[in-house]
Amino acid sequence: MQNINLYQRERRSGGGPRPGQMLLGAVLVIAVLAIHGAWQGWQLHTAGQAAMRAEQQAAQSETRLDVVKADFREPTLDPQLPLQLAEREAENRELQRLADHLKTLDAQRSSGFSALLQGLADRHPPQGLWLTKIRLQAGGDEMALLGLTQDQELLPLYLQSLGQSSAFSGRAFARFEIQRDDSDLLQFRLSSQAVTEQNDE
Known part of the structure; x- marks a missing residue:
């Protein structure tokens, strides 16, 4: 009878990383840490330069501010300014009164002339x-x-006709002149003002 040994000693497979893999992993970790450290160092260097530039700009701004403050002179009020302002305001008021007066005269001229001319047109002089x-x-x-008139008796009739017009109501002629010319006609002049006027003829 033959005996068969069915039991065999199993070899355990090695578990965990091998030394070569561990070395490679350590090198990778060191490389990553080195890159990260270099990146952080560059950022710190850049931030330091920016901070230095900011400090320089701040120092320059303070220097310019000191120069401006040194050159600044606080303005002082001219004692003559209030008097000059009062004079200008008085002149402006006078000009405004003159402008208003001219407007009033213009309005009176426009309205007064048209009414009087219309009254003269309505009261046509009599024949002669x-x-x-x-x-x-x-x-x-x-x-x-x-x-001119051929008969001096026509003048009172004409004045009476003008007095009936509303445009001449209440108007009194303060000056009346009449004289005979070389053509045997009577020249007359009626005026509402007793003032000698030049170049009427």
Whole structure:
């Protein structure tokens, strides 16, 4: 009878990293740490340079500020300025009053002339009397009528006709002149102002 030995001694397979792998891993870790350290060192160096530049700029700004402060002179009020301002304001008020007065005169001239001219047109001189010149001034407050007539009795009739017009209501002629010319016509001049005026003829 033959005996068969079925038991065999098993060899255990080696577990864990091998020495070569461990060495390679250690080299990789050291390389990563070295790269990280270099990166951190570069960032610190860059941050240091930026901080240095910022400090230099701040120092330059403070230097410029000191120069500006040294050159700055606080303004002082001119004692004549209030007086000059008061004079200018008085001149402006005077100019404004003059402008308002001119506007009033212009309005009076525009409205007064049209009403008087319309009144003269409505009250046409009678036959034998005609006007040769009409002068209106001061917005119609001053008026002068110059003309010719064949009969001096026509003048009162014409004045009475003008007095019936609303444009001449309440107007009194302070000056009345009449004289005969070389053509045997009567030259007359009616004026609302007793002031001698030049170049009427």
